Every structure is written in C-alpha cells, then in structure tokens.
Amino acid sequence: MKITFYHHVPLPVKKYGGTERILFWHMKELARLGHEVTFLGHPNSEVENYGIKLIPLEGEFLRDRWQEKIPNDTEVVHLQYQPSFDIEKPLICTVHGNGQVGESFHKNSVFVSKAHANNHNSDIFVHNALDFDEYxxxxxxxxxxxxxxxxxxxxxxxxxxxxxxxxxxxxxxxxxxxxxxxxxxxxxxxxxxxxxxxxxxxxxxxxxxxxxxxxxxxxxxxxxxxxxxxxxxxxxxxxxxxxxxxxxxxxxxxxxxxxxxxxxxxxxxxxxxxxxxxxxxxKFAINTYSEKYLELYDRVIKGQSLSIEEPRYLLKDRAETLLSF
CATH class of the missing domain: 3.40.50.2000 (Glycogen Phosphorylase B;)
Structure with missing residues (x-):
C-alpha cells in the first residue's frame, strides 16, 4: 500500500511530542511491514534510515502548500489534523484532541479512544500506542x-x-x-x-x-x-x-x-x-495500532466513508471546563 503522511515538525522528535512520536512509530512500522511510506515534512527530519521516503518541504510548502507535493501514485493520505481544503486522494484524519462546542469533523476521522469517539458522535477509534523498543x-x-x-x-x-x-x-x-x-x-x-x-x-x-x-x-x-x-x-x-x-x-x-x-x-x-x-x-503496541489503521486505509481506498455523518463534538461545555472530582 502507498501511504503518504504530512507533518511540519522534524521527525523523530527529540523530547516532547506525543502526537509526533506516535506518527513516527506508525510510519516506521508500516515501512517494516513492506508498505511504501512517504513523509512530506520538515527537511531536518531523519526518517530515511527507517525505510520512509522523505519529501522535504521548505518555505511556504512547509505549512500552506504541502498538498501540492503529494505523489500521484499515493493510495491514501493520513493526516494528524483536519484540513481546511479538499484533498483529491482518499483521506484519513486522526483526531488527537477534543473539539470545540458544536465543531464538526471529516467523515474519515479516527479518534483515539472509545470515549473520545463517543464524545464526538462517532464509533471509529484506534487506541494510541507505544513502540516498546523505546520502552x-x-x-x-x-x-x-x-x-x-x-x-x-x-x-x-x-x-x-x-x-x-x-x-x-x-x-x-x-x-x-x-x-x-x-x-x-x-x-x-x-x-x-x-x-x-x-x-x-x-x-x-x-x-x-x-x-x-x-x-x-x-x-x-x-x-x-x-x-x-x-x-x-x-x-x-x-x-x-x-x-x-x-x-x-x-x-x-x-x-x-x-x-x-x-x-x-x-x-x-x-x-x-x-x-x-x-x-x-x-493492548497498546504499535504493531496492533498499525494493523487497525491498515484496515481503515483499505476501507477508504475502496471509496467507503468511515462515518455516515460528520462526527461532531457533543458535549455542552468546552472540554477545558473543570469536571467534578
């Protein structure tokens, strides 16, 4: 499978960055499994030794026009955020945080826990994972x-x-x-x-x-x-x-x-x-995570939407409102 990822931060990150670490581990695992993984990202990224093809983005392409660099033979694009523009390739978006009150999300959004998905009127989720080689x-x-x-x-x-x-x-x-x-x-x-x-x-x-x-x-x-x-x-x-x-x-x-x-x-x-x-x-190994995403990639490549309706943040208050304890 030919899978393209995008992120503006150099990978792998050196210290903090939960989203970035999981993204890197996932790309590395997919490459290990024999998939063709392309990363559109920061030119200082050091991913090629892991079997990941780097397309370095500089200037305005790093933030605003990266989509113009998507390879023509890409089968699916996997993002870590919600794009404000259309992407012509099959698309999956991982949602890492909570939405704003009433906010809607792409139909092919994937949440990071069952509770997270339920709070956004969805049942599509893949638990975050670790690369246990680092732990x-x-x-x-x-x-x-x-x-x-x-x-x-x-x-x-x-x-x-x-x-x-x-x-x-x-x-x-x-x-x-x-x-x-x-x-x-x-x-x-x-x-x-x-x-x-x-x-x-x-x-x-x-x-x-x-x-x-x-x-x-x-x-x-x-x-x-x-x-x-x-x-x-x-x-x-x-x-x-x-x-x-x-x-x-x-x-x-x-x-x-x-x-x-x-x-x-x-x-x-x-x-x-x-x-x-x-x-x-x-429960939380990166190989399990990647296997579940491969199943979702297959669905969207076949033209299916992961959700019938756009997921939407259902809670009445902002996520940062203190809950009782």
Missing amino acids: PEPENISNKGRDHLLFLAKASWRVKNLSHCKNVAKKTKKHLHIIGGKSFSLSRLIHNHGFVGGQEKLDIIRSCDALVFPVRWPEPFGIAMTESMSQGLPIFGSQHGSLPEVIGEAGKACANYEEFFDAVANFDCSLSPKQIREYCLD
Whole structure:
C-alpha cells in the first residue's frame, strides 16, 4: 500500500511530542511491514534510515502548500489534523484532541479512544500506542515499592489536577515526582523535574511506583498512562474520558477524591508490575495500532466513508471546563 503522511515538525522528535512520536512509530512500522511510506515534512527530519521516503518541504510548502507535493501514485493520505481544503486522494484524519462546542469533523476521522469517539458522535477509534523498543522492561520491575508517585502531564494545566495529587502525596506521606513543569511547594515530598524527555524521563518513570492521573476533563487518551504501564506502574486516576477503558485492571479509575485517596493509600491494584507491563503490551503496541489503521486505509481506498455523518463534538461545555472530582 502507498501511504503518504504530512507533518511540519522534524521527525523523530527529540523530547516532547506525543502526537509526533506516535506518527513516527506508525510510519516506521508500516515501512517494516513492506508498505511504501512517504513523509512530506520538515527537511531536518531523519526518517530515511527507517525505510520512509522523505519529501522535504521548505518555505511556504512547509505549512500552506504541502498538498501540492503529494505523489500521484499515493493510495491514501493520513493526516494528524483536519484540513481546511479538499484533498483529491482518499483521506484519513486522526483526531488527537477534543473539539470545540458544536465543531464538526471529516467523515474519515479516527479518534483515539472509545470515549473520545463517543464524545464526538462517532464509533471509529484506534487506541494510541507505544513502540516498546523505546520502552524496554526495567530491571527493577519485580522490586517496585509503594512510596514514590509520578505526575506526568503539563503541571500548569488545571484539568490535569496536580493539586489533588499533591494533597494525596502529603497525606499518605508518599513522594510525588512531577514531570511536565514545576509546582511550588515547601514539602520535602514534592520533587520538581521540569520538562524532561528521552532517557532522563524514562529513568524517572522507572524510579516511581505508580502514576497519579486524576484528570478533570474528558481525556482523549493519555499517553502518560501507557508510558507508565510499560514500566510496570499502576494507574490511579479519575473516571473521566478514556481512563476506565485504558486503565482496565492495571490500577483504578476513581469516581471521586475519596476513592482516589484510598486507592493511592492502599495501592489498590490486582496486577503485579510485570502483569501491568504485559497488559500494556497486549493492548497498546504499535504493531496492533498499525494493523487497525491498515484496515481503515483499505476501507477508504475502496471509496467507503468511515462515518455516515460528520462526527461532531457533543458535549455542552468546552472540554477545558473543570469536571467534578
């Protein structure tokens, strides 16, 4: 199959960029499977060693006129956003975030969790995934403790609910390690690591024993959860958005703060760290992700629309409106 992708950021990214990392892993997996993968992107991208053909875009073509560079023999174009113009080739658009109130989307939009799709009047979704080559099993997976909690999100974003994480850490006398910014605290239990990536980020994840993720918004997916589970960490979070379907038995999706406190205090998880990693491998590996997208590519190449009607954001309030917890 001949598949063309576009993105304006150099790939692979060096630190942050969940969308960009998943895009790169997917392209790499498709090339490994023998498909002809073309990437229209930043000239500093380093993808050709992975079997991906790079068409470098410069000047106005990088942002505004990239579609003019789509190869004529392309069978399907896969984008990570909604284009404002028509593309003559069969098209699929992955939706990574929440829409605005009443916003409509392309009929061939694919969401990143069942809950995310349902919130946009759709049933088309593919769970985000990891390339487990970049998340090898840690040596300490059979020797995890219960004293170190991880917060892995943008600390300044209220919907990620750092405040409840700090409260629980202090009351349970557990250490809280914050990746994704900094938060002022005089407590010796709160550790700010700022914005880190690569091996440094992985080492911090491995040094922790559980991810706390009590989000207060309709979380589309939450790659922080899969990153943490890949290293054997249970997830203690809220029940908003994708969390119940992603967490499964690998932790607890809590209805309120009281349940969240008890789950963290008692480490309420039926799976061992090794079983958590196996659960993550089974559900969120990049090969499964790519196989599911190949099925969707085949449908749109045959002229089918993934949705009968345009998906539309159904919630009455903006996604950033704080939900109860």
